[in-house]
Amino acid sequence: MRAGRLRHRITFQVPGEVQDQQTGEMVSGWETVWEKVPASVEALSARDLIAAQAGQSEASGRMVIRYRAGVLPMMRILHRGDAYNIQGPPLPDPDSGLEYLTILVAKGVNDG
Template identity: 65%
Template sequence: MRAGDLRHRIVIQHHVEQQDSATGEVTMEWEAYATVWAAVEPLSARDLIAAQAGQSEASGRITIRYRPGVLSTMRILHRGQIFNIIGQPLPDKASGLEYLTLVVATGVKDG
């Protein structure tokens, strides 16, 4: 992959607990973990369950420079759209320390 392919700005978000100082209520909120350059590649739409569902899931692949700590529990924001990370981030084949590939699906991830 060439550095010029990483031309999309994305925000990686993670869940954080926040406590209201007045009520003491603890809530989970999404917070920016990192803002990085990425290659965002949409894949063709695919059926969720071949003949049994009338829905399809739009999915894609996002490649970023290697960054430790990126987990499947996080999500991606790109151009106002939310992408859920599906499965574990995949390291590059050469060294495992240059790029991470994130398989993603569109939609809201509550936790």
């Protein structure tokens, strides 16, 4: 994967306890794990959605990042103010499995 394709920046978050800024109380929310991760962000075309209908019918996009251990389906991704749910485990590249990951995502209300 050429570095020029990874022109977007995304943020990975996990559910956890965060401190309320007004009261100082610990509440359920989202903790940032990785910020400004270089990625390629693409909306899926109608053809891609039809082809993915069997297993990933809710997928609305695909994000490709350099290989990074620890990306889990329980995480969410932030991009340009939108929250995306990760749809299943990330898919490694077909050659070495250690060059890049393809992550299928769906836009949704996931504010914790």
